[in-house]
Amino acid sequence: MADDMLADQEPLDLEALRTALPINGLGTSIIYAPVIPSTNSLALDSIARDAVPGLLILTDAQPQGRGRQGRAWHSMPGQQILLSLLLTPPFAPRWLVMMSALGLFEALVESGLPDERVGIKWPNDVLIDGRKVAGILIETTTGRDGALWAVVGLGVNVNGSLEAESALAGSATTVATALGHPIAREALLLAFLRHLGAHYAALARTPTATAPVLAQWRERLVTLGRTVVVHQGDQQLRGMAENLTEDGALLLRDDGGIVHTILWGDIES
Numbered sequence: 001m002a003d004d005m006l007a008d009q010e011p012l013d014l015e016a017l018r019t020a021l022p023i024n025g026l027g028t029s030i031i032y033a034p035v036i037p038s039t040n041s042l043a044l045d046s047i048a049r050d051a052v053p054g055l056l057i058l059t060d061a062q063p064q065g066r067g068r069q070g071r072a073w074h075s076m077p078g079q080q081i082l083l084s085l086l087l088t089p090p091f092a093p094r095w096l097v098m099m100s101a102l103g104l105f106e107a108l109v110e111s112g113l114p115d116e117r118v119g120i121k122w123p124n125d126v127l128i129d130g131r132k133v134a135g136i137l138i139e140t141t142t143g144r145d146g147a148l149w150a151v152v153g154l155g156v157n158v159n160g161s162l163e164a165e166s167a168l169a170g171s172a173t174t175v176a177t178a179l180g181h182p183i184a185r186e187a188l189l190l191a192f193l194r195h196l197g198a199h200y201a202a203l204a205r206t207p208t209a210t211a212p213v214l215a216q217w218r219e220r221l222v223t224l225g226r227t228v229v230v231h232q233g234d235q236q237l238r239g240m241a242e243n244l245t246e247d248g249a250l251l252l253r254d255d256g257g258i259v260h261t262i263l264w265g266d267i268e269s
Ligand code: BTN
Pocket: 037, 038, 039, 040, 041, 062, 064, 065, 066, 067, 068, 069, 071, 073, 082, 083, 084, 125, 134, 135, 136, 137, 153, 154, 155, 156
């Protein structure tokens, strides 16, 4: 099955990753298999068994990848970064939502993309030229030890092209399409872990010092000042994305002038 799915694609260079990790406590151990149905599902199972914080789960192909609000995550075998990172953050998981998107933003800029071409759509879709290049799914659960565990699930469309995918071509892209050439997935993955690790370590040291993450994430958000539709399951709310709370929730002014505090949802603009 793995051979079919990956055809002539190069697998991740595990040796290079093992040499560089862990970074700031991320990637203390690695689980890799060429095909994993969903790295987040495996991560949640591992927490119920014997996981240690910092565990990184990686794959090259994910036939049942899960997205937010019950969506599926489109699979491009051998061409994406597909990971789940298991953490026990000493701060609220919403900060992981922000710092994961910020860490990927910073890694993409480091890979050669001008920062004006990269943006974050509230709360954590990472865009290049207005098209989605990565999705983040953070899930939490209580471990056997009673601690709060968080799974940071990240999917990045790195190489290949989505131009032939009629359902996605207008709204999604790959890093290679944006750069005009393919890049090493390992380098982007390590840059992401380095940037996320720096934000994580800083907030773990002083869990009340959230202002720097909020400020940096806010600076990269493309959502504020726009008229948007927020989708929350079957519910929709249209309004002006006016501002953020100090916890990163979105303040949306509807057409009747009422300001709603939005804690979760998908934004259409
Ligand atoms: C979204 O944009 O809706 C979030 C997509 C998250 C996809 C990643 S891929 C690795 C990890 N494992 C999963 O099953 N999902 C996340």
